[in-house]
Amino acid sequence: MTQNDNSSVLSGSVSPQRVAPRDHGGGLDGAMACFGGTRCDWIDLSTGINPCPWPVAASVWSADAWTALPDRAAAQALNDAARTLWQVPDGMDVLPAPGASALIARIPALMRAGRVHIAQPTYNEHAAAFTAHGWKVTPLDDGALDARVIVHPNNPTGAWSLPSALENLPLVIVDESFCDIAPEQSLLPHLPHEGGIILKSFGKFWGLAGLRLGFAIGDPVLLARLAEAMGPWPVSGPALAIGAAALADREWADQTRRRLAADSLRLDGLMQKAGAKVTGGTDLFRLYTVNDAAAWQARLAAARIWTRIFPWSDRLIRLGMPAPALWDRIEAAV
Missing domain, CATH: 3.90.1150.10 (Aspartate Aminotransferase, domain 1)
Structure with missing residues (x-):
């Protein structure tokens, strides 16, 4: 292709x-x-x-979290906990997902393929996802771009990016999978409301990688497309309950x-x-x-x-x- x-x-x-x-x-x-x-x-x-990891207790969830389809109240509780913890601005949405990697794999399909800048070295999931969807991945920040991926802090170097890196492009992705070690460094307050998506990982900082929980925060139009691509009930009942309780445990x-x-x-x-x-x-x-x-x-x-x-x-x-x-x-x- x-x-x-x-x-x-x-x-x-x-x-x-x-x-x-x-x-x-x-x-x-x-x-x-x-x-x-x-x-x-x-x-x-x-x-x-x-x-x-965050200490999971059976009291966190009800028995039907394992036997019933996840309900809207549980999903809303997780969304509310995420909005409060990460201080999500009005006009941006929150989308829970079965891990940040599930979001990374789907984001390149949100718009027509073009040129995406991903600075190197960094971990390879973003480049692989964009390449798989027909995008041209470039490490060169030459101005002729349709999208940009910023890993903040970078993996594996740990380097932090400046808000000035968030130029207006049709698609700007900020991967903050490791940012919860220093939440004051988050670029969320500077994220463009149109075309901007910040990714959050639950498995890294909270240590429950096997739960498969991640979040996209940002442009409501783009997040609505991501939600449609993932289908109904993308997050399990136990993950909704555990995630809401853990995010609220300051x-x-x-x-x-x-x-x-x-x-x-x-x-x-x-x-x-x-x-x-x-x-x-x-x-x-x-x-x-x-x-x-x-x-x-x-x-x-x-x-x-x-x-x-x-x-x-x-x-x-x-x-x-x-x-x-x-x-x-x-x-x-x-």
Whole structure:
């Protein structure tokens, strides 16, 4: 499919282009196949997910959350909690979804394909989604653009963007999957009301990635199209209930930010003593420069600690935060 031959995609008559499997964090099955052990033996530091998740209690949901179709009241409670937490401006809508990745995969189909700017390096889901829908992805900010993707803070570098990056384009996506470590940095107050979408991940900061919950915030017209594409009941009943309760728990969030900030400094200290250089990251993951990233990954894997390296760099390695009870193992391995 060429860049301009996308009317069939817009009409839904054909599927988007197929793409090859993409490089991700996780993949403990592959690590076990290569280095041995069982899943319970391993510490997975490859994903950047909070290792101390929000404490889910059965009292959060009613029994019919599992047996009945999700109702409007539960969906509205989650929307209200999201609007309050993220201080969503009037004139913008909130759309819960089964994970931010589900939104990323659908956003490029919202309009006719053109040229989208995605600064590099960053994680590859956005580029893959736009490419699959016939867009031309460019790392060059040359002014002749139809869309822009900003990952804020960036993954894996941790770099923050300025509000000036939010120029008016037909489509501006700000991926704030890791922004809840520092909510004051959010670009939501500066987002264009027309053409603007901010993505929020529930699984990263709240640590419940298996729940599959994410949010789009922004242009009501675009979000209505996304909602139509996802169909009815995109979010499960338990996810609606757990998400609403977790987003409203400010005390837990404040305590978590303090813990993650202290843990990121502790991990930096360990890695620097071992010869690594702090290159970037956030309080949910840290990025280091080492002499040989593959050798570092293999050495840590021998101690059943899985990390993230990148096909585009032989010197960068990324580590997430360990759970409190696992620091002794991290220190011994590093």
